[in-house]
Amino acid sequence: MANDQTEGRFAYDGLDRTIHEKARLSILTSLSRHPKGLDFADLKSLCGLTDGNLSRHLQVLEEAGLVRIIKSFEQKRPHTSAAITPEGRARYLDYLAVLEQVLKDAVAENEKAARAPSTLKPA
Amino acid sequence: MANDQTEGRFAYDGLDRTIHEKARLSILTSLSRHPKGLDFADLKSLCGLTDGNLSRHLQVLEEAGLVRIIKSFEQKRPHTSAAITPEGRARYLDYLAVLEQVLKDAVAENEKAARAPSTLKPA
Numbered sequence: 001m002a003n004d005q006t007e008g009r010f011a012y013d014g015l016d017r018t019i020h021e022k023a024r025l026s027i028l029t030s031l032s033r034h035p036k037g038l039d040f041a042d043l044k045s046l047c048g049l050t051d052g053n054l055s056r057h058l059q060v061l062e063e064a065g066l067v068r069i070i071k072s073f074e075q076k077r078p079h080t081s082a083a084i085t086p087e088g089r090a091r092y093l094d095y096l097a098v099l100e101q102v103l104k105d106a107v108a109e110n111e112k113a114a115r116a117p118s119t120l121k122p123a
Numbered sequence: 124m125a126n127d128q129t130e131g132r133f134a135y136d137g138l139d140r141t142i143h144e145k146a147r148l149s150i151l152t153s154l155s156r157h158p159k160g161l162d163f164a165d166l167k168s169l170c171g172l173t174d175g176n177l178s179r180h181l182q183v184l185e186e187a188g189l190v191r192i193i194k195s196f197e198q199k200r201p202h203t204s205a206a207i208t209p210e211g212r213a214r215y216l217d218y219l220a221v222l223e224q225v226l227k228d229a230v231a232e233n234e235k236a237a238r239a240p241s242t243l244k245p246a
Contacts, residue, residue, distance in 0.1 A: 010149045011171030022143055026133045029228055048134030096229050099222060105152055106219050 010105065014098035016091060018064045023049055023057045028066065028084065028092050037070060037083030058082055066091060133228065137221035139214060141187045146172055146180045151189065151207065151215050160193060160206030181205055189214060 019028060026047040031038060038046070044054050061067035066088030070081045084092070142151060149170040154161060161169070167177045184190035189211030193204045207215070 007168050008171035009169050010153045011169075012145065012149055013171070015145045015148070017145060020143070020145055022135065022138045022140060025138070025225065026135055029225060030133045032229065033231070045130050046133050048131035048136070092229075096226060099226060102148065102152060103219060103222060103226065106155065106215075108156070 012098055012102060014094060015102075016095050018060065018066065019092060019095045021057070023047065023053055024061055027054070027057055027061060027082075028088065031067065031082060031084040032089060032092055035084070037068075037081045040080040040082070043082060061088070135221055135225060137217060138225075139218050141183065141189065142215060142218045144180070146170065146176055147184055150177070150180055150184060150205075151211065154190065154205060154207040155212060155215055158207070160191075160204045163203040163205070166205060184211070 019025060026049070027043065030043055030046045040054065043049075044051065047054065049057070058067060058069060062069050066085060068083050068085050070083065072079050072081075142148060149172070150166065153166055153169045163177065166172075167174065170177065172180070181190060181192060185192050189208060191206050191208050193206065195202050195204075
């Protein structure tokens with residue numbers, strides 16, 4: 001295994017599944033860029049999600065304490081927005097550090113592969 | 124939405140779910156660093172996966188054409204190894220480009236958040 005002997009070297013345990021899921025990664029990235037929160041409609045548009053998917057994933061994030069859902073009335077109409085919590089931001093940043101490691105490993109791989117080209121033939 | 128108006132700005136459609144799943148990302152990163160392939164046992168150790176999980180995810184990757192499973196006999200004992208296919212490498216590199224974009228967006232976010240600190244209080 002060359003220089004990769006360490007057990008679990010590429011396990012990436014820090015890739016928190018609550019955050020890693022694609023739609024939730026979209027939501028958290030959007031919310032982390034808008035610390036004051038975002039309207040449901042704006043969030044839906046930025047993330048390219050359906051109403052149902054956005055609701056479902058926001059609920060998962062709220063239950064995990066990463067996001068806060070704010071329900072209010074504006075001009076007598078119900079209005080929903082969401083904001084990242086301080087814990088959500090901290091865990092998002094931890095997650096990003098692991099993502100950065102994946103990319104570092106991948107870059108190292110590319111340099112290595114360039115030196116020792118694959119012996120595989122296309123299937 | 125400040126400068127993020129574009130619909131689907133953070134949808135990250137290129138985050139191919141076949142690759143994005145945590146265990147499969149581990150497997151592909153390991154295999155991309157070992158172009159000649161890896162033994163089942165070595166791969167299992169590097170990825171910190173159980174036999175069952177590794178088998179299951181390798182099968183998904185094989186069905187998607189990203190990985191090739193090689194079954195052979197060594198000293199009359201069955202021997203399994205896996206290697207990334209050229210298509211697998213290409214799609215892995217495409218995926219990494221999107222991952223890089225997520226990180227770029229997140230860095231921009233942090234700089235922005237530092238300028239406009241959150242008004243949220245802990246729940």
